[in-house]
Amino acid sequence: TSRTLLGFPLEHPILLAPTSSHLLAHPDAEVATARGAAAAKTILIASTTSNRSIEEICKAASGPVWFQLYVEDDRKACQALIERAEAAGAKALVITVDNPLAYARNREARVQAQAPTLPFPNIGIQSGPGGRGLSRRHFNWSDLGWIQSVAKTPVILKGILNPDDADPAAKRGVAAIVVSNHGGRVLDTEPATIEALPAVVDRVAGRVPVLFDGGIRRGTDVLKGLGYGAAAVLIGRPYIYGLAVAGPEGIRDVVGILRTELEGAMAMTGRVRLDDIDRSVFWTSA
Numbered sequence: 001t002s003r004t005l006l007g008f009p010l011e012h013p014i015l016l017a018p019t020s021s022h023l024l025a026h027p028d029a030e031v032a033t034a035r036g037a038a039a040a041k042t043i044l045i046a047s048t049t050s051n052r053s054i055e056e057i058c059k060a061a062s063g064p065v066w067f068q069l070y071v072e073d074d075r076k077a078c079q080a081l082i083e084r085a086e087a088a089g090a091k092a093l094v095i096t097v098d099n100p101l102a103y104a105r106n107r108e109a110r111v112q113a114q115a116p117t118l119p120f121p122n123i124g125i126q127s128g129p130g131g132r133g134l135s136r137r138h139f140n141w142s143d144l145g146w147i148q149s150v151a152k153t154p155v156i157l158k159g160i161l162n163p164d165d166a167d168p169a170a171k172r173g174v175a176a177i178v179v180s181n182h183g184g185r186v187l188d189t190e191p192a193t194i195e196a197l198p199a200v201v202d203r204v205a206g207r208v209p210v211l212f213d214g215g216i217r218r219g220t221d222v223l224k225g226l227g228y229g230a231a232a233v234l235i236g237r238p239y240i241y242g243l244a245v246a247g248p249e250g251i252r253d254v255v256g257i258l259r260t261e262l263e264g265a266m267a268m269t270g271r272v273r274l275d276d277i278d279r280s281v282f283w284t285s286a
Contacts, residue, residue: 001262003274005209005232006092006154006175008064011041012259013274014222016251017180017213017234018068018094018158021127023051023118025244033243034061036251045094045234048081053121058089066092068158070099070123071139071147079150081122086152092175093151095144098159099186100137144172156211161196163203170207176231177204178211183236194224198279201229219261223269226277 001012016037023029029051030044037044038061045066046057058065067090072078082093118127148155154175159182160166166177179197181190193214201210212225213234225233235258242250266272269281 001259001266001274003232005043008043008091010043010232012255012262013226013230013232014040014216014255014258014262015042015211015232015234016040016044016239016255017236018045018047018096019236019240020047020049021051021118022240022243024115025240026247028052028247030057031060032247033239033251034058034065036239036243036248037065038062039248039252040255042255046090048122049120049127050122051118051120053088054085054090055088061089064091066090066094066156068094068096070096071137071143073138075146078147082147082151084122090153092154092156093147094156094158094178095139095147096158096182097139097165098161098180098182100139103186104188105185141168141172144169144174148173160200161191161193163199166200166210167203170204174208176209176211178213178234179230180213180234183214194228197225197228197230216258219258219263219265222258222262223265223271223277223281226274227279227281229279 003010003013022033026032030046031052034044034057043064043066044061045068046054047068048070050057054067067085120127156176156178157169157174158178159180160177161181169177179193179200181193193212197212204210209231210229211232211234212230216222216233216235217238222233238254239251242254271277
């Protein structure tokens with residue numbers, strides 16, 4: 001199950017997606033997550049809205065950390081955060097491009113008053129009641145070019161569903177694309193990412209790696225993502241469940257379960273290596 005992704009050697013293709021507010025799951029928050037990622041032998045993508053600073057996260061990590069970036073309209077503040085993340089040791093920037101404003105999130109609205117006010121030290125604000133939150137974002141292709149001129153690490157775009165966005169992203173030299181619908185939370189009735197993945201992979205045509213997240217719960221889900229051409233998959237809720245139950249060891253165990261199931265699914269479909277997994281793993285009815 002080994003693979004090299006953007007120069008990083010991986011024992012398996014299961015990465016930890018950026019998710020907010022790990023303090024809700026564990027008292028050590030993202031510091032515990034970083035230790036769990038190392039135990040799971042995978043890459044952690046730390047969120048802009050982490051409850052621990054990127055410096056603390058990278059210090060606790062013994063494996064690669066990438067930094068998920070919300071691009072604010074204030075370029076000076078954005079550049080300062082990029083430079084800070086890179087100085088801390090982040091090895092790549094993963095820019096979220098599918099969340100320009102806060103759309104209707106009814107479940108969050110119902111539980112917000114019950115959530116504690118949590119610090120977001122990477123951006124110096126508070127979450128929960130009374131927090132000002134993040135501003136509306138007007139990220140565009142010009143901003144991408146500016147970030148590429150500033151960043152010293154690879155720049156990845158996360159939140160691509162439309163092949164017409166994937167194509168110019170590849171032409172503009174991004175390091176990778178993540179097919180993602182933000183956990184299905186930013187716009188109701190949008191498609192499942194597994195439905196969008198094949199068309200994006202076809203349009204990119206191997207120019208850059210395509211990653212995939214959304215609903216990964218079994219090893220066969222990982223196999224499906226790779227079968228449609230993803231270089232790796234990202235998990236979100238499953239590792240947070242593991243973090244809540246058993247801390248870093250819980251993350252290790254969740255990833256271990258998925259890896260073992262992936263190995264079993266590969267064996268059952270006759271695939272010895274990840275490169276053997278293609279669309280022929282899908283059953284086509286006569």
